């Protein structure tokens with residue numbers, strides 16, 4: 084990852100420090116609180132409007148020795164949940180003042196449960212997330228968001244007024260538009276930024292104050308649009324990555340090094356995190372409930388068609404040659420969808436490479452060999468040298 | 469690959485029939501044979517449904533089957549069928565088919581097997597399909613797969629909320645109303661609410677009887693032998709709302725009452741009282757008999773028999789769906805596995821205390837993530853609050869190749885030795 088863009092260089096510098104970074108230290112230095120969130124169905128706007136910094140608990144960037152976490156979370160808990168708790172046990176999340184989790188899947192809710200039991204933070208909250216998209220699901224989800232808001236108000240000692248929520252929505256919507264613009268650039272051939280760099284950019288959104296983030300992203304976009312991005316190798320195989328949460332950009336870097344560009348994704352650290360916008364004309368809590376529940380869905384929602392539709396839209400819009408489906412071991416929601424996605428992709432004559440991984444995996448010889456073979460096959464198919 | 473003929477529902481019926489013949493004098497409980505007959509009848513109804521022009525509904529676990537019975541459709545409880553068949557058959561063939569289809573091996577084996585059963589037509593083609601998020605990620609996702617594999621059978625998904633406060637309960641009731649509308653649409657018939665009300669009343673009577681039975685199971689020596697452990701759960705799961713369930717529970721209650729009054733225990737000399745904070749060793753149910761004989765260990769209670777509190781759920785008899793929604797908050801398994809962990813842990817401590825357990829055994833089914841994630845907490849609390857040690861046995865619910873009986877017995881030997889030491 085080399086390049087000359089100044090904003091990009093700044094990104095790389097900002098990205099230093101994990102899980103705690105300089106933004107967190109500055110924020111805490113001002114006596115302000117940081118709230119960790121698990122799963123993208125926790126609206127960051129509500130936390131932000133309470134004057135607290137929303138911070139995504141993502142587990143580690145790297146594969147970890149998980150022995151400590153495993154004595155609390157049985158070996159069959161997905162490695163995402165175990166790595167998150169491992170970091171908590173080692174004190175790396177001690178900067179958090181609270182934790183909010185949505186009951187999205189067995190892994191996420193049990194991560195919350197063991198955290199609460201063994202390492203409770205001053206503010207702990209978990210709530211259910213409906214699995215349907217119908218009106219009554221939005222209603223009950225909103226009820227739960229109201230409860231979250233009430234509890235955060237008590238904890239923050241201040242009211243989260245509709246006005247504050249509106250402002251937060253505007254700030255976050257701006258961030259969404261900027262990220263969307265960044266993805267638009269990825270439609271170019273070659274894209275001006277590697278998939279690995281883009282993943283770092285998206286992740287930063289979840290770890291720093293959103294207004295500073297927006298300013299930085301705006302500069303980066305200006306540089307990239309003016310053609311001042313890092314030089315990219317010529318036209319390549321265009322890949323999409325889909326599946327369970329993916330955090331380690333070295334994994335994408337490994338894929339791209341063997342002659343492909345990752346141009347889009349269906350990940351909760353990618354498009355599913357920022358796609359669409361909160362309707363600013365509605366009552367803010369209603370708007371948040373509708374937006375969050377109706378985003379391109381995670382595999383835990385019913386029916387899975389919506390998820391598949393988003394995948395196919397991405398494939399078409401970003402002119403994808405092949406798909407990498409990555410499933411974190413013991414991730415049941417995504418694991419179940421695997422054969423059905425494969426079938427549907429094959430019907431569209433789209434090759435898919437299925438990888439079952441431990442969360443945090445970076446470069447690995449075995450994966451690399453399989454990716455190389457996959458990309459070679461795609462090159463022959465598309466006559467790309 | 470040549471595949472041997474895969475077992476079907478009729479095979480299960482035949483297996484149970486043979487067992488009744490062969491073992492009819494060997495059972496301790498008089499109610500065991502009637503229980504087996506009830507199971508046979510249940511599965512026979514499913515086999516006959518098509519021929520009789522009945523609407524067959526395949527469904528997943530923990531659903532209020534009273535609604536199916538009241539709509540006069542024939543329910544087919546998929547996971548229970550899988551468990552029963554596993555008592556008699558080895559599922560390697562089904563597991564192999566699921567693997568070939570690309571279903572990851574980390575997925576609960578019950579769902580891998582049931583997916584394979586659907587793919588191979590190993591149970592009758594249902595007219596419609598009902599599934600829910602009770603009680604883990606595997607059920608909604610496995611349900612969705614099965615609905616698709618069942619040639620896109622019309623399906624309804626029930627979304628049970630995670631917490632059950634008043635607004636969530638209202639949501640859950642609306643979900644049940646949605647199920648009724650779905651069934652009305654599929655069958656072209658209207659729900660007879662008087663009938664449903666009556667079935668809900670009967671189902672509640674069965675709950676009361678289960679509570680009476682559980683009270684009797686607190687006696688020392690424990691009166692219920694291993695042969696009756698699954699009976700209690702299975703009859704309620706399959707037949708809630710039907711008078712035959714009430715008759716069975718009355719018979720079992722009376723029988724246990726008599727045994728308690730005469731001081732008859734499950735084993736000649738009860739040495740250890742054991743609880744299961746999760747499931748029984750379904751892949752090898754004889755292990756429980758072995759534990760009775762080898763160690764004098766009686767399973768005095770398990771998760772699948774343990775209702776929350778007093779198990780009260782009938783609040784307004786004129787609101788059958790509201791009551792059924794409420795039932796989910798006290799029903800064994802539902803609230804343990806689909807809700808905050810602390811409620812599960814507290815209930816297991818209550819179980820240990822009330823049933824005067826000497827030890828607990830957690831059969832850690834590798835496919836079950838939300839149950840296994842509670843192991844450490846349950847183990848710690850049982851130990852610190854009640855000094856009850858807990859053994860954890862790695863296993864797989866229906867994959868018999870996952871662990872051998874010898875391995876399990878080696879571990880159990882060590883565990884019971886330790887309990888013995890503790891008693892001295």
Ligand code: SF4
Pocket residue numbers: 161162163164187188189190191327328411413414415416417
């Ligand atoms: S979706 Fe999958 S990877 Fe993510 S927390 Fe749940 S089980 Fe783990």
Ligand code: SF4
Pocket residue numbers: 576577578603604605606607805833835836837839865
């Ligand atoms: S055993 Fe566990 S994973 Fe399997 S169906 Fe039951 S609750 Fe779900």
